[in-house]
Amino acid sequence: MSSYIVSLDQGTTSSRAVLFNEQAQIVDITQREFTQHFLKPGWVEHDPLEIWECQLGVLTELLAKNNLKGVDIAAIGITNQRETTVLWDKNTGKPIYNAIVWQDKRTIETCEKLIDNDWEPIVREKTGLLVDAYFSGTKVKWILDNVEGARTLAQSGDLLFGTIDTWLIWNLTQGKVHATDCSNASRTMFFNINSAQWDGDLLKVLDIPSTILPMVKDSNAHFGDYQIDGINIPIRAVLGDQQAALYGQLSWQKGEAKNTYGTGCFMLLNTGEERVISDSGLLTTIAWRTNNTITYALEGSVFIAGSAVQWLRDGLQIIECAEQTEELANAADNEDHVVVVPAFSGLGTPYWDMSARGAVFGLSLGSGKAELARGTLQAIALQTYDVLTAMQNDSGIKLQALKVDGGAIANNYLAQFQADILEVAIERPKNLESTATGVAYMAGLGVGFWTEAFIQQQYDIDYRFNSNMAAEQREKYLARWKKAIKRTRGWLD
Numbered sequence: 001m002s003s004y005i006v007s008l009d010q011g012t013t014s015s016r017a018v019l020f021n022e023q024a025q026i027v028d029i030t031q032r033e034f035t036q037h038f039l040k041p042g043w044v045e046h047d048p049l050e051i052w053e054c055q056l057g058v059l060t061e062l063l064a065k066n067n068l069k070g071v072d073i074a075a076i077g078i079t080n081q082r083e084t085t086v087l088w089d090k091n092t093g094k095p096i097y098n099a100i101v102w103q104d105k106r107t108i109e110t111c112e113k114l115i116d117n118d119w120e121p122i123v124r125e126k127t128g129l130l131v132d133a134y135f136s137g138t139k140v141k142w143i144l145d146n147v148e149g150a151r152t153l154a155q156s157g158d159l160l161f162g163t164i165d166t167w168l169i170w171n172l173t174q175g176k177v178h179a180t181d182c183s184n185a186s187r188t189m190f191f192n193i194n195s196a197q198w199d200g201d202l203l204k205v206l207d208i209p210s211t212i213l214p215m216v217k218d219s220n221a222h223f224g225d226y227q228i229d230g231i232n233i234p235i236r237a238v239l240g241d242q243q244a245a246l247y248g249q250l251s252w253q254k255g256e257a258k259n260t261y262g263t264g265c266f267m268l269l270n271t272g273e274e275r276v277i278s279d280s281g282l283l284t285t286i287a288w289r290t291n292n293t294i295t296y297a298l299e300g301s302v303f304i305a306g307s308a309v310q311w312l313r314d315g316l317q318i319i320e321c322a323e324q325t326e327e328l329a330n331a332a333d334n335e336d337h338v339v340v341v342p343a344f345s346g347l348g349t350p351y352w353d354m355s356a357r358g359a360v361f362g363l364s365l366g367s368g369k370a371e372l373a374r375g376t377l378q379a380i381a382l383q384t385y386d387v388l389t390a391m392q393n394d395s396g397i398k399l400q401a402l403k404v405d406g407g408a409i410a411n412n413y414l415a416q417f418q419a420d421i422l423e424v425a426i427e428r429p430k431n432l433e434s435t436a437t438g439v440a441y442m443a444g445l446g447v448g449f450w451t452e453a454f455i456q457q458q459y460d461i462d463y464r465f466n467s468n469m470a471a472e473q474r475e476k477y478l479a480r481w482k483k484a485i486k487r488t489r490g491w492l493d
């Protein structure tokens with residue numbers, strides 16, 4: 001009897017392999033970083049072969065370290081950085097260009113042309129996304145237009161496209177399976193989230209031939225097998241990283257949401273089988289499709305969250321480590337109301353203002369590093385307030401509790417202030433590895449390794465932060481925040 005599930009977590013800066021035992025506990029994690037290529041300003045690339053070798057390396061290391069053989073592994077789940085685009089030759093297995101990473105901005109002009117030609121409302125209606133260089137569509141077009149011979153290869157049916165999940169599945173199955181799941185497909189900007197099919201009109205305007213596209217499967221489908229010691233291990237779950245975190249947080253029901261506090265913040269709200277259209281700059285996306293039923297989500301993004309704390313440490317050098325901000329915030333002067341707006345690269349949901357820039361307001365002679373640290377933590381929570389308010393307005397759903405994960409929410413000051421400002425309880429689970437956990441749960445359920453009832457018992461809260469701030473005080477914080485946001489907007493001409 002197999003006794004483990006393995007998650008492959010392919011992130012933007014590192015690849016990880018995570019081992020779960022029968023009790024659904026994490027037994028071990030192996031991790032390796034890989035090279036980031038910044039060829040020009042705004043360009044970000046990865047070498048797909050390095051990603052594959054790195055992912056295979058951590059998997060092999062995990063098995064060796066724990067003395068595991070093929071018979072010990074019941075199933076594999078894959079979760080990945082989203083939108084990042086790879087095109088490869090199916091005969092040689094070699095990419096025809098590096099992977100163009102989600103952060104890459106080289107296709108902004110193509111996006112502007114699409115917007116000028118009135119494609120934005122069509123893209124929104126069909127895909128739930130905005131026209132943006134962030135998504136795969138214009139990246140695929142760029143490779144096809146700029147790599148010599150790419151279109152000829154596509155015409156002869158020898159070129160394949162994939163997001164990172166597809167690239168890993170193809171390699172794990174030795175080229176047998178060319179497939180993706182609905183959550184990853186929904187981030188390409190040419191997948192119709194209403195019909196759950198590649199969209200002919202969008203493929204045409206982006207000039208992408210349908211011959212290169214992977215088959216789109218349920219997120220909990222059987223994506224082929226990876227052989228270990230001659231034994232076939234089924235790949236039984238595939239989800240984009242934010243969707244995997246939503247699943248791992250057991251936000252399976254309509255109205256349940258999670259927020260991840262990492263470098264930036266990503267909030268996803270499960271809207272069930274209903275596709276909610278946002279008026280407030282949120283994206284509509286597919287959370288997962290299981291057993292042919294789509295679960296939709298609304299998604300909001302804050303660009304700068306934990307990275308503002310890194311700025312205090314590395315830029316201003318007023319703290320030595322991120323954890324120190326908690327003690328400083330607790331010691332800050334209650335009469336001092338420094339407001340930090342960390343709009344270092346513009347503002348995300350709901351403002352989408354790329355010309356906003358960061359600012360610090362309300363400084364007095366008494367303001368020091370404690371007040372700056374507190375203002376920075378509060379800004380993470382206040383930006384999240386803006387996202388959650390947009391979500392509640394668009395969906396009509398009022399949250400009872402917000403499930404959280406990510407490195408920065410270990411900060412108790414931040415977590416308490418977040419609960420206070422949202423008037424919503426913050427549930428911090430013991431296991432903050434929601435992403436890898438999400439696909440482990442899905443894969444384990446798929447092969448009958450666990451039952452849903454068992455998985456639902458796994459949610460173990462480390463701490464529940466209840467809202468505990470007087471309404472008057474909350475209103476003052478929100479008023480100061482709104483005033484500060486207003487003054488940072490449109491800063492760049």
Ligand code: ADP
Nearest residue numbers: 262263306307309310322323406407408410411
């Ligand atoms: P990512 O996955 O985006 O790399 P992590 O989930 O690992 O991010 O979280 C790291 C981020 O959280 C960093 O930006 C760091 O500054 C911030 N962070 C980590 N610990 C704390 C803390 N105790 N208080 C505030 N911020 C923190």
